[in-house]
Each structure stands twice: as C-alpha cells, then as structure tokens.
Amino acid sequence: MEKLYVIKIxxxxxxxxxxxxxxxxxxxxxDGKKILxxxxxxxxxxxxxxxxxxxxxxxxxxxxxxxxxxVVTMVYAGFINKxxxxxxxxxxxxxxxxxxxxxxxxxxxxxxxxxxxxxxVGDVDAVNxxxxxxxxxxxxxLVVAPVTHDSKGSLLNTNADTIAQEIAKAMSRGHEVSLIxxxxxxxxxxxxxxxxxxxxxxxxxxxxxxxxKEIISAGMIxxxxxxxxxxxxxxxxxxxxxxxxxxxxINNQAGTAITNE
Amino acid sequence: MEKLYVIKIxxxxxxxxxxxxxxxxxxxxxDGKKILxxxxxxxxxxxxxxxxxxxxxxxxxxxxxxxxxxVVTMVYAGFINKxxxxxxxxxxxxxxxxxxxxxxxxxxxxxxxxxxxxxxVGDVDAVNxxxxxxxxxxxxxLVVAPVTHDSKGSLLNTNADTIAQEIAKAMSRGHEVSLIxxxxxxxxxxxxxxxxxxxxxxxxxxxxxxxxKEIISAGMIxxxxxxxxxxxxxxxxxxxxxxxxxxxxINNQAGTAITNE
Numbered sequence: 001m002e003k004l005y006v007i008k009i010x011x012x013x014x015x016x017x018x019x020x021x022x023x024x025x026x027x028x029x030x031d032g033k034k035i036l037x038x039x040x041x042x043x044x045x046x047x048x049x050x051x052x053x054x055x056x057x058x059x060x061x062x063x064x065x066x067x068x069x070x071v072v073t074m075v076y077a078g079f080i081n082k083x084x085x086x087x088x089x090x091x092x093x094x095x096x097x098x099x100x101x102x103x104x105x106x107x108x109x110x111x112x113x114x115x116x117x118x119x120x121v122g123d124v125d126a127v128n129x130x131x132x133x134x135x136x137x138x139x140x141x142l143v144v145a146p147v148t149h150d151s152k153g154s155l156l157n158t159n160a161d162t163i164a165q166e167i168a169k170a171m172s173r174g175h176e177v178s179l180i181x182x183x184x185x186x187x188x189x190x191x192x193x194x195x196x197x198x199x200x201x202x203x204x205x206x207x208x209x210x211x212x213k214e215i216i217s218a219g220m221i222x223x224x225x226x227x228x229x230x231x232x233x234x235x236x237x238x239x240x241x242x243x244x245x246x247x248x249x250i251n252n253q254a255g256t257a258i259t260n261e
Numbered sequence: 262m263e264k265l266y267v268i269k270i271x272x273x274x275x276x277x278x279x280x281x282x283x284x285x286x287x288x289x290x291x292d293g294k295k296i297l298x299x300x301x302x303x304x305x306x307x308x309x310x311x312x313x314x315x316x317x318x319x320x321x322x323x324x325x326x327x328x329x330x331x332v333v334t335m336v337y338a339g340f341i342n343k344x345x346x347x348x349x350x351x352x353x354x355x356x357x358x359x360x361x362x363x364x365x366x367x368x369x370x371x372x373x374x375x376x377x378x379x380x381x382v383g384d385v386d387a388v389n390x391x392x393x394x395x396x397x398x399x400x401x402x403l404v405v406a407p408v409t410h411d412s413k414g415s416l417l418n419t420n421a422d423t424i425a426q427e428i429a430k431a432m433s434r435g436h437e438v439s440l441i442x443x444x445x446x447x448x449x450x451x452x453x454x455x456x457x458x459x460x461x462x463x464x465x466x467x468x469x470x471x472x473x474k475e476i477i478s479a480g481m482i483x484x485x486x487x488x489x490x491x492x493x494x495x496x497x498x499x500x501x502x503x504x505x506x507x508x509x510x511i512n513n514q515a516g517t518a519i520t521n522e
C-alpha cells in the first residue's frame with residue numbers, strides 16, 4: 001500500500017513564525033503524499049478580544065457561540081490555513097487548504113451534552129476519503145483547518161487532534177498511514193522537567209503502568225487513549241514528537257511511537 | 262463544448278444574509294458546471310476597525326498593507342468563502358472554496374505603480390485551468406475568494422471582477438463559458454434613476470455611442486472595457502444583471518448582454 005503521512009501541528013508552532021517556517025520547510029521535503037492538520041493559535045483570541053467577543057469557558061472548555069465561530073472561521077480557515085498553503089507553495093509543495101465543508105470533506109454534528117451547551121462545536125461523523133484519494137492522486141497535498149460542517153449550512157469548530165485521527169483512520173483503508181502529532185516536547189516524557197526523557201515506545205501494557213504510577217500528565221492521557229483507538233482502527237504508525245524533529249519522526253528516529261505490541 | 266458558468270457576486274449581496282441565501286439557492290439549482298467568484302463586504306472594514314487597523318485610501322483606491330492583508334485573508338478566504346461553501350452544501354451543491362494559493366489556482370504579482378504603493382495587491386499572471394477542469398470533472402463546483410499568491414509565500418488581495426474574467430478566459434479554451442456579473446441593478450441602465458431601463462444588449466458600436474452621450478456611469482466603463490476584452494479572448498457569453506435574476510440571467514432572459522456584433 002502507498003504511504004501517507006497525516007501530520008498535526010498545534011498553536012504553539014503556528015504562533016511562532018520562525019518555527020512555523022522551519023516546520024513547513026521540513027513538511028515540504030517529505031517524500032510522498034501528505035496531509036497537514038493544523039489547530040488554532042493565539043490570533044483567534046486576539047481577534048476575538050479586539051472585536052469585543054468575550055470568550056466563555058465552562059469546566060475549562062471553550063464555548064463556541066455564533067460570534068466565536070465567526071472568529072474561528074476567519075482565523076483558522078482563513079488566515080492560518082491560507083498562509084500555510086502559500087508558504088508550502090513557495091517551498092515547491094503543491095497543496096490545497098480545506099475545511100470539512102469543502103467538497104464535503106468532513107461532516108459532523110453539533111455536540112450534545114446533558115448539562116453543557118458547547119455551542120458550535122462539532123463531533124465528526126464521516127470523512128470523505130474518496131475526495132482525499134482523488135486529490136492525492138493528482139499530487140495535491142492537503143492542509144486541513146479544524147472546522148467541519150453539519151451539511152445543513154452550519155460550520156462547526158472541531159478539535160484538530162480528532163480531525164487528524166479521523167482522517168488517518170479513514171485513509172488507512174487504502175494507505176499505509178503514519179499519524180504524527182507534532183508539539184513542543186520531544187515526545188511523551190518520563191519526567192516532565194527533562195526534555196531528554198522522551199519514551200521511545202509505549203504499548204498498551206506500558207501505558208497502564210505509566211498511568212498507575214501517575215507518570216503521564218493528565219492532559220496526555222486522552223491523547224494516548226485516542227492514539228490506541230486509532231491503531232485499533234487500522235492506522236499503521238502513530239508518533240508523538242517535537243515539530244523541530246519532523247524529518248526524524250517520519251523515519252521513526254525521534255519521538256514516542258505508540259504501538260499495539 | 263461543455264457549458265460552464267462563471268458567476269461573480271459583490272459585497273452588496275454578501276452583506277445581506279437573506280439576499281445571499283436566496284442567491285445561493287438559485288446558484289445551486291443551475292444545471293451544469295459552475296464557478297462562483299465572490300468579492301468582499303463590509304465585514305472586512307468592521308474587523309479592521311475593531312482591530313485598530315486604519316484603512317488608507319490613495320486616489321480612491323484602498324491600500325493593502327500587511328495588516329489589511331491579514332484582515333482580507335481572514336474575512337474573504339475564511340468567513341465569506343467558507344460560509345458560502347457550507348450553505349451551498351446544504352443546498353445539495355457540492356463545492357470547494359479556494360484562493361489563488363490553493364493548488365496554485367491563480368498566480369499573480371504585486372502591482373507596481375510609478376507613484377502609488379498599493380501594498381499587497383495582485384495583478385493576475387496565470388490561471389491553473391487544468392486544476393479547475395479536474396475538479397469540475399469530479400462534479401465539484403468552485404467558490405473562489407479574491408485572494409491570489411505570488412508563488413513566493415505572499416498572498417495578494419486581488420479584484421474579484423478581474424479574477425472572474427481571468428478564470429472565464431482561461432476556461433474558454435475547453436468550455437463554452439458564460440461570464441455573469443451579478444450586482445444590485447437590473448443591468449447597465451439607460452437612466453440611472455430608472456431600474457426598468459436596463460439595456461438588453463451592448464455591442465462595441467453602441468458602447469461608443471453610450472460613452473459619447475455620457476449615458477454610462479464612470480464606474481461602469483472599465484467593467485465594460487474588461488467585458489469586451491474578455492469576449493475578444495474567447496469568452497462566449499457575458500451578462501451583467503441583478504443577483505435576484507440569476508435563473509433568468511443564465512438563460513439570457515434578463516440583464517445586459519455584452520456582445521461582439
């Protein structure tokens with residue numbers, strides 16, 4: 001099967017112009033088909049503040065009201081997505097930037113919760129793997145913004161980790177998929193204070209041990225739960241590592257590999 | 262040759278939610294391949310004001326400095342483009358929203374002018390008609406934002422009329438193209454005060470007469486000059502009319518037809 005890289009970057013890289021440029025250069029150099037999924041960044045908060053749109057948080061989760069959705073669409077699908085595409089084109093990497101609404105790429109439904117109204121937040125229903133395959137076949141790589149749609153005219157703010165995972169799962173039916181989460185650490189750390197303590201490999205048994213010993217941070221546990229679920233759904237390789245190490249990550253020479261065995 | 266509709270809408274329709282919805286319903290109902298090119302709207306000015314970005318005008322032309330380009334990218338390529346796509350999907354019309362950077366759709370260069378620095382404003386160099394044809398063949402219609410790129414990493418603010426025309430010209434090599442400019446008047450009016458005075462057809466000789474008699478408004482002259490140039494370049498049909506009349510315009514039953522003879 002042909003290889004496909006699904007790579008996710010978060011706000012920490014997006015907010016730093018030099019880091020982002022360097023990351024995009026490495027991304028452009030990857031030999032083969034690739035999809036970049038990006039999160040948001042601080043610009044959304046700045047634009048919301050400037051426009052007098054207050055950000056409501058409930059239990060630590062951001063609520064996406066209609067005005068916040070407007071900002072999310074402007075910043076994620078507009079500014080961030082199109083600047084990444086323009087920079088990749090300048091690096092000789094042909095890409096198209098898409099949201100879930102474009103070509104019906106990702107359909108979702110508004111999250112329903114017993115007590116919290118998250119607003120315009122989407123949980124993914126389906127990924128249009130046929131469209132992705134068609135574009136990749138034309139040697140067009142994709143840059144996907146964390147915005148989906150409900151097929152009824154509403155855009156929905158959607159977690160970028162989830163989008164990367166759902167795309168990786170859908171594409172693993174016809175490709176050998178490597179799902180790579182890039183962030184600002186060298187991988188899953190044994191010691192949060194020590195950047196050099198990245199764990200090379202985590203399998204389910206070791207994950208249980210790490211959780212029992214409370215070595216893994218609370219924020220990392222759902223990410224790893226999701227990673228193991230993606231492996232179960234057919235994604236062949238999953239890695240978590242530093243954005244600076246992209247060229248090593250794609251060769252499994254850096255970061256933390258999540259494995260089944 | 263297969264028919265293709267290239268339809269342009271401006272800010273007056275985009276700013277009015279009810280008008281836009283009604284227009285998009287008509288657009289979705291057009292039988293055949295179609296491309297929608299949209300302009301900006303008042304939201305860009307509102308966002309710029311909110312963010313404290315002053316809008317500089319020289320000789321009545323807006324200057325696109327780096328901060329204004331940010332707003333243009335957010336509002337045109339993000340908010341407007343993606344909301345149109347989501348609404349068309351809800352109307353059963355499969356579309357992808359693109360800027361000129363996506364898939365290298367439209368390359369441009371920064372405008373150079375002897376005395377005025379327009380900033381990040383692009384004049385079109387080339388349209389990637391191969392990509393457009395490939396997407397149309399997959400029954401994907403396009404929604405194009407008025408943002409292009411210079412292939413060196415910069416996005417460029419670009420006139421939507423020009424984009425519509427350049428796409429129409431490029432696509433006329435393999436399609437029978439109808440280029441339709443939709444705005445808030447019933448066509449080119451003989452009497453600016455009388456909405457029912459739309460001229461059915463203008464050929465070059467009549468255009469000269471209308472200019473001599475100073476019947477056509479100054480703002481309309483460059484539009485018509487461009488329309489005649491597009492006809493010369495192979496675009497088969499050009500119409501100017503009211504956005505409400507889209508279904509009649511595509512059958513040449515409303516608006517002003519621009520013709521060679």
